[in-house]
Structures are given as C-alpha cells and as structure tokens.
Amino acid sequence: MATLNFKHLRYFWMVAKTGSIARAAEQLHLTPQSISGQLTEFSATLDVELFRRAGRNLELTEAGRRILSYAEEIFTIGDELLEVLRDQKVKKTLPFRVGIADNVSKLIAYRLVEPALKLGEQVRLVCREGRLASLLAELSIHRLDMIIADRQMPANLNVRGYSHLLGESGLSVFGTSGLAKELSGSFPALLDNAPFLLPGEDVAIRPKLIEWLETSNLRPRIVGEFDDSALMKAFGQAGAGLFVAPTAIVDHVCEQYKVSVIGRIDAVVEHLYAITTERRLTHPAIVAISKAAREDIFGVGKD
Incomplete structure (x- = not known):
C-alpha cells in the first residue's frame, strides 16, 4: 500500500497552483530539476498521472484535480494549526x-x-x-x-x-x-x-x-x-x-x-x-x- 509523502504532496500542490514547475521552483527555492524528479516519484508512488502538457504550462488530470482538492484542505488545516499555535486565543x-x-x-x-x-x-x-x-x-x-x-x-x-x-x-x-x-x-x-x-x-x-x-x-x-x-x-x-x-x-x-x-x-x-x-x-x-x-x-x- 502506498504511503503518502507530504513533501511530495506540497511540491505537487505548488505546481498545481502556479501552473508550471519553473514558477513552483522559484516559490520553493529549489531547482526545476528537483521539483520534476519529486513529481515523477510522487506520480509513480500513487500510480496515477497528475498533469498533462498544455502548451508551455501543465494542466491537471482528473486524478490530479481530485488530489488537489484534498491537498488544499490538508494545507489549509495545517496553516490553521500553525496560526493556533502562534496565538492560543485563536478559535x-x-x-x-x-x-x-x-x-x-x-x-x-x-x-x-x-x-x-x-x-x-x-x-x-x-x-x-x-x-x-x-x-x-x-x-x-x-x-x-x-x-x-x-x-x-x-x-x-x-x-x-x-x-x-x-x-x-x-x-x-x-x-x-x-x-x-x-x-x-x-x-x-x-x-x-x-x-x-x-x-x-x-x-x-x-x-x-x-x-x-x-x-x-x-x-x-x-x-x-x-x-x-x-x-x-x-x-x-x-x-x-x-x-x-x-x-x-x-x-x-x-x-x-x-x-x-x-x-x-x-x-x-x-x-x-x-x-x-x-x-x-x-x-x-x-x-x-x-x-x-x-x-x-x-x-x-x-x-
């Protein structure tokens, strides 16, 4: 059974949000080659195609869109957790x-x-x-x-x-x-x-x-x-x-x-x-x- 790698998930999330590996690499302060390799590994682990080429950009597959919806919720909750830890008064x-x-x-x-x-x-x-x-x-x-x-x-x-x-x-x-x-x-x-x-x-x-x-x-x-x-x-x-x-x-x-x-x-x-x-x-x-x-x-x- 595949184990979810949250580092890979974050890289995928950033590429999906920015629309390209190059822009995601700039945001994450990594090289495009590193991001591309991590995405390939993530796709192989899940055994699904995450993106397809659309000109110079990438567009999500149906499986990619579904994974993105979960990723959005996961990282939104993660950001909320950090906010709560920073301020115990936050409900x-x-x-x-x-x-x-x-x-x-x-x-x-x-x-x-x-x-x-x-x-x-x-x-x-x-x-x-x-x-x-x-x-x-x-x-x-x-x-x-x-x-x-x-x-x-x-x-x-x-x-x-x-x-x-x-x-x-x-x-x-x-x-x-x-x-x-x-x-x-x-x-x-x-x-x-x-x-x-x-x-x-x-x-x-x-x-x-x-x-x-x-x-x-x-x-x-x-x-x-x-x-x-x-x-x-x-x-x-x-x-x-x-x-x-x-x-x-x-x-x-x-x-x-x-x-x-x-x-x-x-x-x-x-x-x-x-x-x-x-x-x-x-x-x-x-x-x-x-x-x-x-x-x-x-x-x-x-x-």
Whole structure:
C-alpha cells in the first residue's frame, strides 16, 4: 500500500497552483530539476498521472484535480494549526461544506446558509455549485456536509443519503415596470402571449409550471430557457421577459433585481431539501439552517 509523502504532496500542490514547475521552483527555492524528479516519484508512488502538457504550462488530470482538492484542505488545516499555535486565543474554525444545486435560487441559498455563519463557534464556509448528480458524488465520499436541492435524492443512485424537507413556497411572477405596462388584462390572463423566461429542464418546478399554464389555457411566448436561476433573473431585470421565483423571497427579488410582482401562482409549489448523510441532523450548522428555514424563511410553525 502506498504511503503518502507530504513533501511530495506540497511540491505537487505548488505546481498545481502556479501552473508550471519553473514558477513552483522559484516559490520553493529549489531547482526545476528537483521539483520534476519529486513529481515523477510522487506520480509513480500513487500510480496515477497528475498533469498533462498544455502548451508551455501543465494542466491537471482528473486524478490530479481530485488530489488537489484534498491537498488544499490538508494545507489549509495545517496553516490553521500553525496560526493556533502562534496565538492560543485563536478559535478553531468549524468547516462546513455545502453543495448548492445550480438550479436553486441563489437568494434562497444565501438565506438558507446565512444562519450557519451566525453560530457561536467560528464557521469556515465552503460552497460548491453544480448539477445534483455530481454534488451527490462528492457527498458520498464526505467531501460535502450538505446539499441544497429542489428535489429529493434520486432513488436510483447508489449513494447513502437522506432528504430533509427545508420548506416549500408557491411561485410569484415578476417583471420590470416597463414590461408590465405593455401587458393588458388581469393576472393570470395577461400571461397569454407575454414574453416569458422558462426554467430549464433540470429545474424541478418546470413540469408543474408548464402543466399549470396548459390547464389555464395560457400560452406565453417563451423567449428563453435557463437552468441557472440567477441568469434567468438577470435577463428578467433587463426586461427580456417575465420570470418566476419563490414567493418566500418576493421582497429580496424585487429589491435586488428592480422588478415588481405581476401575480402569484399558489398552485405550483417549489420544495427545497437538505440532502445529508445523516438520518438525524446533528451538524450544528445544518441544524441552524433547518431551524431558520422552518421558522423564518418558509414560515412553518409560525402563529
């Protein structure tokens, strides 16, 4: 079984950060030949290719990128240890690694995660964004503590995890004041033939929204489809079309994107889940997020 050589790991880390052996050698005050030899030995010990040539620079292989993510964490913790030793008053931070599915509203994601930053102990937040499948792969190897998603964990994936409902919200339709003036009639009839920005195929509410439009005999003019909710709102802010967002964040959407509420669709409900490897939530940050979601953001349990 291979033994990890931390000197080799640091050399690899420095080359990965700087993009070349020459620049890493300057930082480490070593010769390029020495760094190159150590990398070759490290690669042979692990039995994986770490880099490939990209012109004059080096780029990481898939294995190299995975090793780099661990190296970043190892040396960050090492630097933190040295800081603690230099100053005994420095508190140890609680690492909290959150994956956010790319179709989740960034405003809701921020409001959900915010309570974790207000705990009594110091939290070091690491946020990753991506497709749910790739985030679940990271969760399965404990590279993430929690995923925020708009759907439960798919049953067909061989990943040990549990879905915890954070809350649910109906939808509101938003638009600029200029676009609103061009619309005639009352809501929801005004949606017929109105320019509309539709959530992308990966967004859980899309089928429900389309079904509601069809049932209501409404045919808006689809001018764009967006997997990324923030990008969709940016186009909406520019007046490209009407768009939907959870009613739970109406005030934040109106303030940040300078739009107004055109109407509400209570029949279409968006659900938000925390996906974790814990059946019962124990991580202090996740417990704080769950509590704030129920009591403040989505209003569950309010009088």
